[in-house]
Amino acid sequence: NAGVTQTPKFQVLKTGQSMTLQCAQDMNHNSMYWYRQDPGMGLRLIYYSASEGTTDKGEVPNGYNVSRLNKREFSLRLESAAPSQTSVYFCASNKSGRQPEQPQHFGDGTRLSIL
């Protein structure tokens, strides 16, 4: 099983450019999440999707949009990249966000630099 797959692994953008980070899971999970990880800070939730067809804002949603394309795929879009969005982005999934005993499974991240 591949688990959670994120693409690309690395990306460098110029300020103002747009891009979409892709995430796919093959575990038939209902809930999916996007986080960012910055030095000296814990992971912070950007957006989540409790189930196919629904999305909700997390702790730091400004500057981002998401799309739950189907049960497997959850993408994160930066419309106009800013240097403050330089970070490592992680996608995660679990069977259900309403079952906290279910661990979240993480991808290996996308390292994004905005110049």
Place this chain on the structure above:
Amino acid sequence: KNQVEQSPQSLIILEGKNCTLQCNYTVSPFSNLRWYKQDTGRGPVSLTIMTFSENTKSNGRYTATLDADTKQSSLHITASQLSDSASYICVVSADLLLGKLVFGTGTRLLVSP
């Protein structure tokens, strides 16, 4: 404010030695506490989960403890191996309905040969 604090920030130990990592939290309502291991360049992987009624749980050489009264948890690693070099993140589930997680900043462990 819901917070999770971990100590130490970093730690270096010799291969074969034991170590203990600490986690203090101020999260309410508490659902569970989980320890994740994050290897360099990889995503976090769950090691163990503790619920309110559990005091100790082991996963191989990893033993987690929870004191719900003092809101403290620890992760003890026995007979460390080079492969234990990683960041260890304490994560508390704060909202039963939506599975919202509060992440600590992690302890970076280096096991030296």
